[in-house]
Amino acid sequence: MRTLIFRTIAPYLASLMVLFSVFVLLRGHNEPGGGFIGGLIAASAFAIYGIACGVAPVRRALYFHPMAISGFGLLVSGLSGVVSLFKDMPFLTGQWAEVHILGLAVDISTILFFDIGVYLVVVGAITSIALALEEREHV
Amino acid sequence: MAADGQWLTFLALILPFLGAAAAPLLVRAMGHNAAWVLALVPGFIFYHFTGFLQPVAAGETISGGYAWIESLDTDFSWYIDGLSLTFALLISGIGTLIVLYSGGYLKGHAHHGRFFSFILMFMGAMQGLVLADSFLTLFVFWELTSITSFLLIGFDHGREASRRAALQALVVTGLGGLSLLAGLLVIGGITGTASLSALLAEGESLRGAPLYMAALLLVLGGAFTKSAQFPFHFWLPNAMEAPTPVSAYLHSATMVKAGVYLVMRLNPVMGDTLAWETILPAFGGATLLVGTLLGVRQTDLKLMLAYTTVASLGLLVMLTGFGSKVAVEAAVLYLVAHSMFKGALFMVAGAIDHEAGTRDITHLGGIGRAMPITFAAAVLAALSMGGLPPFFGFLAKEEIYAGLAHGGSWGAALTAVAIAGNALMFALGFAVALKPFTGERVRTPKTPHEGPVLLWIGPAVLAASGLLSALASGLSHRFISSPMASAVAGEPVSVSISVVPHVGAPLLLSALTVALGIAAYLALERGRAAMAAVLEAIGWGPDRGFDQAVRGTVIASAAVTRFVQNGRLDVYMTVTFIILAAALFVPMIAFGELPAVPELPLLPFYEVAVLAIAFIGLGAVLWARDRLTAIVSLGIQGFAVAVLFMLLGAPDLSFTQFMVETLSVVILALVMTRLHLSPADHRPTDQKLLDTSVAVVCGAGLGLMLLRVVQVPFDGTLSAFFAENARVIAHGRNIVNVIIVDFRGLDTLGEIAVVMIAGLAILALVRIRPGAAPARAPKLPKAVEEKLEA
Numbered sequence: 001m002r003t004l005i006f007r008t009i010a011p012y013l014a015s016l017m018v019l020f021s022v023f024v025l026l027r028g029h030n031e032p033g034g035g036f037i038g039g040l041i042a043a044s045a046f047a048i049y050g051i052a053c054g055v056a057p058v059r060r061a062l063y064f065h066p067m068a069i070s071g072f073g074l075l076v077s078g079l080s081g082v083v084s085l086f087k088d089m090p091f092l093t094g095q096w097a098e099v100h101i102l103g104l105a106v107d108i109s110t111i112l113f114f115d116i117g118v119y120l121v122v123v124g125a126i127t128s129i130a131l132a133l134e135e136r137e138h139v
Numbered sequence: 140m141a142a143d144g145q146w147l148t149f150l151a152l153i154l155p156f157l158g159a160a161a162a163p164l165l166v167r168a169m170g171h172n173a174a175w176v177l178a179l180v181p182g183f184i185f186y187h188f189t190g191f192l193q194p195v196a197a198g199e200t201i202s203g204g205y206a207w208i209e210s211l212d213t214d215f216s217w218y219i220d221g222l223s224l225t226f227a228l229l230i231s232g233i234g235t236l237i238v239l240y241s242g243g244y245l246k247g248h249a250h251h252g253r254f255f256s257f258i259l260m261f262m263g264a265m266q267g268l269v270l271a272d273s274f275l276t277l278f279v280f281w282e283l284t285s286i287t288s289f290l291l292i293g294f295d296h297g298r299e300a301s302r303r304a305a306l307q308a309l310v311v312t313g314l315g316g317l318s319l320l321a322g323l324l325v326i327g328g329i330t331g332t333a334s335l336s337a338l339l340a341e342g343e344s345l346r347g348a349p350l351y352m353a354a355l356l357l358v359l360g361g362a363f364t365k366s367a368q369f370p371f372h373f374w375l376p377n378a379m380e381a382p383t384p385v386s387a388y389l390h391s392a393t394m395v396k397a398g399v400y401l402v403m404r405l406n407p408v409m410g411d412t413l414a415w416e417t418i419l420p421a422f423g424g425a426t427l428l429v430g431t432l433l434g435v436r437q438t439d440l441k442l443m444l445a446y447t448t449v450a451s452l453g454l455l456v457m458l459t460g461f462g463s464k465v466a467v468e469a470a471v472l473y474l475v476a477h478s479m480f481k482g483a484l485f486m487v488a489g490a491i492d493h494e495a496g497t498r499d500i501t502h503l504g505g506i507g508r509a510m511p512i513t514f515a516a517a518v519l520a521a522l523s524m525g526g527l528p529p530f531f532g533f534l535a536k537e538e539i540y541a542g543l544a545h546g547g548s549w550g551a552a553l554t555a556v557a558i559a560g561n562a563l564m565f566a567l568g569f570a571v572a573l574k575p576f577t578g579e580r581v582r583t584p585k586t587p588h589e590g591p592v593l594l595w596i597g598p599a600v601l602a603a604s605g606l607l608s609a610l611a612s613g614l615s616h617r618f619i620s621s622p623m624a625s626a627v628a629g630e631p632v633s634v635s636i637s638v639v640p641h642v643g644a645p646l647l648l649s650a651l652t653v654a655l656g657i658a659a660y661l662a663l664e665r666g667r668a669a670m671a672a673v674l675e676a677i678g679w680g681p682d683r684g685f686d687q688a689v690r691g692t693v694i695a696s697a698a699v700t701r702f703v704q705n706g707r708l709d710v711y712m713t714v715t716f717i718i719l720a721a722a723l724f725v726p727m728i729a730f731g732e733l734p735a736v737p738e739l740p741l742l743p744f745y746e747v748a749v750l751a752i753a754f755i756g757l758g759a760v761l762w763a764r765d766r767l768t769a770i771v772s773l774g775i776q777g778f779a780v781a782v783l784f785m786l787l788g789a790p791d792l793s794f795t796q797f798m799v800e801t802l803s804v805v806i807l808a809l810v811m812t813r814l815h816l817s818p819a820d821h822r823p824t825d826q827k828l829l830d831t832s833v834a835v836v837c838g839a840g841l842g843l844m845l846l847r848v849v850q851v852p853f854d855g856t857l858s859a860f861f862a863e864n865a866r867v868i869a870h871g872r873n874i875v876n877v878i879i880v881d882f883r884g885l886d887t888l889g890e891i892a893v894v895m896i897a898g899l900a901i902l903a904l905v906r907i908r909p910g911a912a913p914a915r916a917p918k919l920p921k922a923v924e925e926k927l928e929a
Binding site: 030034041043047074077078081096107109126130134 | 790798876877881901
């Protein structure tokens, strides 16, 4: 599977896929997409990168252990639900705020962070499985 | 009662837990001197509760609490009357001394802070238990005492014997706790009450109820296991594996009395029946005799004391169940006296062990000169235990005989039991208090000398209070004995006995007990040999029975595991899918819900084309020569389904399906290359037939169910709700995503947690090294195996 073409293209393909996955994640609330799908796309990007160039570069590029990313995601999702408790609303009630960035009005919400958490959990869990399997291939 | 007082009582209830959290930090900062600071916790609680003495002596009861689980109508509430107040004072008072004592006893121990934590947590649990009003609060604290006791017995967790004793105590008292819960539920069902105070106000309704017997047996199941009544007594001596402060506190002065507390608490509403007055004295009396006889056999100071504790608990249960007011008074007096003298004697035994390096009575002697304060405390405590004037134990003993004396032949029999038990306890008490200190000096592993103040202050204070409380009997009766006896009897009782002996039957019986006790003391060596021979001849006891029960459970569960988890993946898959097929077909057939034959719609050509691709993919799976081709072909079919989703207007679903299919093909292919399977499929024909039919049945079942689902009228409530509110409430146009992250956010949170845990599990599986030994059925604990071989 490690042809020259694949090896050359894989990094670009993977980065495009990761970029796309973030796009899918962020637009998810209004258009087809969301954290789960985004996470799956990013995970396949890392899997492809790993198959093409070996596991070590992927691990270097990720910097954190994928399982730690997954755990962090779960934490983010959980904490995003806690915010509403301070407002005397039930756990996980969505909180919205409008933020102006560079003159643009952007809606920021705890829901977004919840979705980001979902994204991270999916990326982390599936990438760690895929990488572990790929790694064993070359032992 | 004033609101701030309520707040203080609540603080007193949670303070031990706060102290438990702070203890490790304090020990790190101050070493063993942290004991002085931590003793302030029970000290404050003791001080707080002394404030209730006056109102309670005047006949008031104090209750308070907060709503806990409103939807279940359950409160976190407490109820203070003479009974719970006396217990609370004993727990906090002795607790203060125990904290100080453990400061000296475990000085320099690597986990000293943890020990303080555990013992303070236990204190909080016990405190909560005796003060609890609502049944649920009572049960929660009851179980909490079992758990903290488990932690404390197993404190020295490096030793097999400690772990076994801890587990044994947890199993026995935990089962008892469940029995108690059932009993409380039955009581609640009979009377419609959920708290002790309401139950006590209820009065008669419980005794006459048809389920009275069931409630009684269940509650006694809890009380008897906790208070180590025969035949559940065996865990208590084993619990002596715990460090001595634990033995002194939990297993003599407080926790084991929880059962007695419960029996005393329920006496006004459950007592005064034939069953009550038969079961309690019978088991209590048996426990008294068994405890003392087994105690004679022991040479370890702590074990001798442990068996006398078992015996004392038996005596208390016997007196509480006897049913006369004087017997109740006797139980109350004996309980207070016992807490003081037994706590002191245990701490003395610990001090001897600490200073001389052994607590085997046959290897000790003549250390009294080296440890004068400890010796004095031991003698004072033993005098109280032996029931000699002018000590508190004497008052108790007089009342015991006065209480049992007028009760016909049943009373006479129990009196005989009490005399025998008390005489043996007298002998054992003095054996512990005199033998190590007097006589010829014996060489001990360490050269004994008086311990630091932390080690002798506890026993000294407790032993002295056994004397002072008897000398000032007017005060102690007014504030402690009478209110407590009134609470137990359920009617006003005034205790008036003093240290001045009155000539009469009780005094004569006391003298007889002392005479027999002295004789037993002198013949203790011979008695020990005789008991050893008897026990050798019997050869079986509940302790061994416990091991056999544990072993039986382990063997049975191993057999079940081997049957259910036989380690063959194909069997698991076959079973799973057969059950799936049954789950699909059985309800459909049983309820006549099979779908009608649908009209086939005329499909547009592109949908037909996609379906054709799916069928080609399926065909390719079946006819593929090797596994890898089959996996990829399965992907074709999955992609075709994804396209169908897209065509039918579910972009999110289709999107996800694409990604899932891609990743499953990649991961399956990776797994396949790792498993070293032969590239082609070599199943025998009958296996193929079985697998094919299971697959076809599952597929048909799923298909029929889906057909049926679209044939029932569609309930659009939820769809309409989501469509209407996604934009308005949740600010999102993508309904699917809004449902996932907002309306059903909690589900999603659970799901991603599952994703992560599944990921961890798979990671662990992948990392198992190929040549590693496969896991076998759990091995038996070493102690059990050794016992089996013996």
